[in-house]
Amino acid sequence: MSKVKYYYDPDTLSYRKIEPKKSRKYRNIFFFVLGAALFGFLGLTLLLNTNLLNTPRELSLQREVKNYELQFELLDKKMEQIEQVLANIEDRDNNIYRLYFEANPISEAQRRAGFGGINRYKSLEGFNNSEMIISTTKRLDIIQKQMVIQSKSLDEITKLAKEKEKLLAAIPAIQPVNNEELTRMASGYGWRSDPFTKARKMHWGMDFTAPKGTPIYASGDGKVIRADNNSSGYGKHIRIDHGYGYMSLYGHLSRYNVKKRQQVKRGDLIGFVGSTGRSEAPHLHYEVWKDGERINPINFYYGSLSAEEFENMLKFATQENQSLD
Ligand SMILES: [Zn+2]
Numbered sequence: 001m002s003k004v005k006y007y008y009d010p011d012t013l014s015y016r017k018i019e020p021k022k023s024r025k026y027r028n029i030f031f032f033v034l035g036a037a038l039f040g041f042l043g044l045t046l047l048l049n050t051n052l053l054n055t056p057r058e059l060s061l062q063r064e065v066k067n068y069e070l071q072f073e074l075l076d077k078k079m080e081q082i083e084q085v086l087a088n089i090e091d092r093d094n095n096i097y098r099l100y101f102e103a104n105p106i107s108e109a110q111r112r113a114g115f116g117g118i119n120r121y122k123s124l125e126g127f128n129n130s131e132m133i134i135s136t137t138k139r140l141d142i143i144q145k146q147m148v149i150q151s152k153s154l155d156e157i158t159k160l161a162k163e164k165e166k167l168l169a170a171i172p173a174i175q176p177v178n179n180e181e182l183t184r185m186a187s188g189y190g191w192r193s194d195p196f197t198k199a200r201k202m203h204w205g206m207d208f209t210a211p212k213g214t215p216i217y218a219s220g221d222g223k224v225i226r227a228d229n230n231s232s233g234y235g236k237h238i239r240i241d242h243g244y245g246y247m248s249l250y251g252h253l254s255r256y257n258v259k260k261r262q263q264v265k266r267g268d269l270i271g272f273v274g275s276t277g278r279s280e281a282p283h284l285h286y287e288v289w290k291d292g293e294r295i296n297p298i299n300f301y302y303g304s305l306s307a308e309e310f311e312n313m314l315k316f317a318t319q320e321n322q323s324l325d
Helices: 022-049 056-100 130-170 297-303 307-317
Strands: 006-009 014-017 185-187 190-193 200-203 206-209 215-217 222-228 237-243 246-251 253-256 269-273 283-290 293-295
Touching (some): 056 130, 237 253
Antiparallel strands (some): 222 237
């Protein structure tokens, strides 16, 4: 209530009430309504933001939602770790395994391709937490796809490794006679003087001197494709097809220990040293063929020789002496 104000009227010698002006009255009403509205609004906002209006069930649901949000955050952190580990595996896959086995690397785009076309996440839209749930689901989908691609890549590498193992077993990589002291190397691959004509002639293999009857071993896994005396100069000889374009040849034998079409493993006894064919003295003439060309066998002994032994053998094999043919 506003105070009633009076003034002194000298004409009537009495106090009179001051009548408030009409405009002022309306202004006061306006301010009162405005104040009430403001107060009401503030109060309502305060009420809605406190739990005074919520039922216990609503409160428990709210707590649950908060808990889910927290769990999603933790899941996101775990996914980040998984993504890092996966990225590391992929890196090794591309830069070590696939490189080693001469397979093309799998591109980043291929590994992390999302899912095009229809919106797979439509059913997750329209909720308060949609964004969070969709982003987590997307990440999981991509991780899942990365895993499938990685697993396929490792399958491929396993296959390649098995092939490589077969190739390594096939390559003619050991000396065909026991030669620990390296004293049996008589003549290497290259230009040598012919033991019969003394003219300079290309010697297409390596000669190992050894007494008649010394065992001869297959230098790699393969299949015997010839064991006969029908090739001029070689005398009784054996040819082994190792696959991958490799073949080895063993000449001037006294005896065979294998037959044509027989499968052999590296180190198997295939025959014995002799001096059949165009040969000056008992020895083994040994050749390695690759894609139909005769190549230097010395480049293949890496498996069975030390660096020093190889050096010595190389020195001896390159001497321009007389071959035994
Ligand atoms: Zn020879």
